[in-house]
Amino acid sequence: MKTLAAVFEEVGKRLEIEELELDPPSSGEVLVKLKATGLCRSDYHVMAGDWRSHGPLVLGHEGAGVVEAVGSGVTSLQIGDHVILSWSPACGRCLQCLVGRPALCHAIQETAYRNLMADGTTRLHRDDVDVHAFCGCGTFATHAVVAQSAAIKVAKDIPFDIAALVGCAVATGIGAVWNTAKVAPGDSVLVVGCGGVGWAAIAAARVAGAMVIVAADPNPKALEAAEEAGATHTVQIGEGDVRDEIRRITELQGVDYAFDTIGRQDAIRLGFETLRPGGSLVCVGMPKDGTQLGVDVLELIRQEKTIMGSWYGSCQPALDFPRILKANQTGMIQLSGLVGNSISLDQINAGFDLMASGTVGRTVIALD
Ligand SMILES: [Zn+2]
Ligand SMILES: [Zn+2]
Known part of the structure; x- marks a missing residue:
């Protein structure tokens, strides 16, 4: 045919x-x-x-x-x-x-x-x-x-447009929070990049009970959408000292989890450097071939930070797609x-x- x-x-x-x-x-x-x-x-x-x-x-x-x-x-x-x-x-x-x-x-x-x-x-x-x-x-x-x-x-x-998005952006963003990181009630979360994957990660963090959800993006319109998805705070990349602002929002502690959904070294470093000691960076955004992490290894060791990759939100599609659609049906997301x-x-x-x-x-x- x-x-x-x-x-x-x-x-x-x-x-x-x-x-x-x-x-x-x-x-x-x-x-x-x-x-x-x-x-x-x-x-x-x-x-x-x-x-x-x-x-x-x-x-x-x-x-x-x-x-x-x-x-x-x-x-x-x-x-x-x-x-x-x-x-x-x-x-x-x-x-x-x-x-x-x-x-x-x-x-x-x-x-x-x-x-x-x-x-x-x-x-x-x-x-x-x-x-x-x-x-x-x-x-x-x-x-x-x-x-x-x-x-x-x-x-x-289920409307086909919503169903389609579950197949990549939504499963990737939600899965990174629920499956890879396993964000728990009361946790603080930073999401760098508020496109489709970042939007879904923010929505998932809210459902998981994260108390502080900071959205970071250079685009003010993306930050508005992030607030609608559940971000409690927004910081505009390129405006002022974003690291300072995140530290202030977290009362100088840093975040428990940072999710990079952009895949560029500067975004990954922003996530890593604003973690609290013992916090975890989850790399979700797809970089260009050959992109290196570029983080301070002494900081990694002395502050016992963790770096993890999340591929397709660590999802099992047959299990997770229906679970995500259920969350949508009940209005949680x-x-x-x-x-x-x-x-x-x-x-x-x-x-x-x-x-x-x-x-x-x-x-x-x-x-x-
Ligand atoms: Zn995709
Ligand atoms: Zn196999």
């Missing part, structure tokens, strides 16, 4: 909307008619050349839609099911899967994380040329064939507050231009 997709060819070129050939689902795979997909900074990293990737590649990894066909051996899904795509289509059998860390699955390091299906091939083609799908998803398209473990069934009354502009697939390049200019709220492509 045919699918209409936004294709990345090489760094510096705009995404091209074109019709591609899409194979039917193989064993253990499903065909999904995509309904909504969010624009994520990770797609932009590829387009900007921050990460080594080669085209032709259908970007997009934050999507939701409806199952339209199932391959042989698919037991967990049926035609008509509504699904959120997960970009860690784990094998379910390796050590990391067995200990509940599917995003660290051994098998997908060489497959999905190299934009290939589990059998090392691809389902997308342009004439004789194989076209890859980002993280085994490729959601900037009307249709995608994905592994059944990449399609998480959800209730049919209002994910509608994260949905920004709605655009069509052919406006995708303009959408990324908006992201680069610092728009607030997640831009979502409606694929109906």
Whole structure:
């Protein structure tokens, strides 16, 4: 069959909307008619050349839609099911899967994380040329064939734009707070960067009972959104001495947890240096290839600080996506507050231009 997709060819070129050939689902795979997909900074990293990737590649990894066909051996899904795509289509059998860390699955390091299906091939083609799908998803398209473990069934009354965002930004931000750090009632939290992931981390910290939630961002509009998500304090990066301000807010203690959602060395250092002794820095934001931490090791030792990475919010998608949607349904977290502009697939390049200019709220492509 045919699918209409936004294709990345090489760094510096705009995404091209074109019709591609899409194979039917193989064993253990499903065909999904995509309904909504969010624009994520990770797609932009590829387009900007921050990460080594080669085209032709259908970007997009934050999507939701409806199952339209199932391959042989698919037991967990049926035609008509509504699904959120997960970009860690784990094998379910390796050590990391067995200990509940599917995003660290051994098998997908060489497959999905190299934009290939589990059998090392691809389902997308342009004439004789194989076209890859980002993280085994490729959601900037009307249709995608994905592994059944990449399609998480959800209730049919969930709006597709909200469902899509759960698949990356929301799971990453909420999971970093609930799963990786395990923020507890009374804790103090700093979130550096208040885009989609930072917004979700703030909302999660509020639900977890954090008493002080400091949002830090250079963009005043992002700080306004952070306050709506639950930040108790905001500090504008680039205005005055941000470190001093955070120390003052925490009565000179520093924060228990700092979450960097930007992935730049200056942001990571801001988080590290404003921790209380014994506090933990959680690195969530994706940096460019080769970014170094650049923190003071004596300070790390003498103040017994901890640095941890959080990949996909340490989530188990089949467990965490429904849990997050429950929090949304009960009003504990209002994910509608994260949905920004709605655009069509052919406006995708303009959408990324908006992201680069610092728009607030997640831009979502409606694929109906
Ligand atoms: Zn993403
Ligand atoms: Zn595995």
